[in-house]
Amino acid sequence: DAGITQSPRYKITETGRQVTLMCHQTWSHSYMFWYRQDLGHGLRLIYYSAAADITDKGEVPDGYVVSRSKTENFPLTLESATRSQTSVYFCASTFVGGLNEQFFGPGTRLTVL
């Protein structure tokens, strides 16, 4: 399907486990972003990427790792999950030369027990 997809949509894990959230976009957008949204709050930027193999930290990067070997994929890994990482995670993308309009995925709801 065209667009931006995230998997899984829901995930429950335990403290200390490694978790990887997937993000895939079919538009060949150069820029991709990961945000987290805690209950009742706005989104906060975790990491972003300007192109394959180029990533940079956002506002709240601690405890997260990203990679981008292919333009269309931007996985987010929680190396050792903590309860404070319970949140909804959104992936977004945008293209070079546009209006900086970001296109968001449907989100992954992560619960860390």
Add this chain to the structure above:
Amino acid sequence: DAKTTQPNSMESNEEEPVHLPCNHSTISGTDYIHWYRQLPSQGPEYVIHGLTSNVNNRMASLAIAEDRKSSTLILHRATLRDAAVYYCILSLRTSGSRLTFGEGTQLTVNP
């Protein structure tokens, strides 16, 4: 980053116009004013953006004060599907520029 201030919540009646205010007194000359909205259980979606002049698109209108220290998102005829959190965000227009989301305004539309 320049900050925006929005009311926490607003209510409207269906088929009536809605004016959502945003204050951004520390806006810089290169900041664009973006509006996104987030429907329940969904990711945010782009609504509109502008720099100095008022802007219209199929979803909404954006009215920008002459001194650019405030702006208003206008939904001309609210529908129940417009119930969402609306975010006013300042950002450079440059592709890939960061968006800093605040708490937004929760819009309730009454039937």
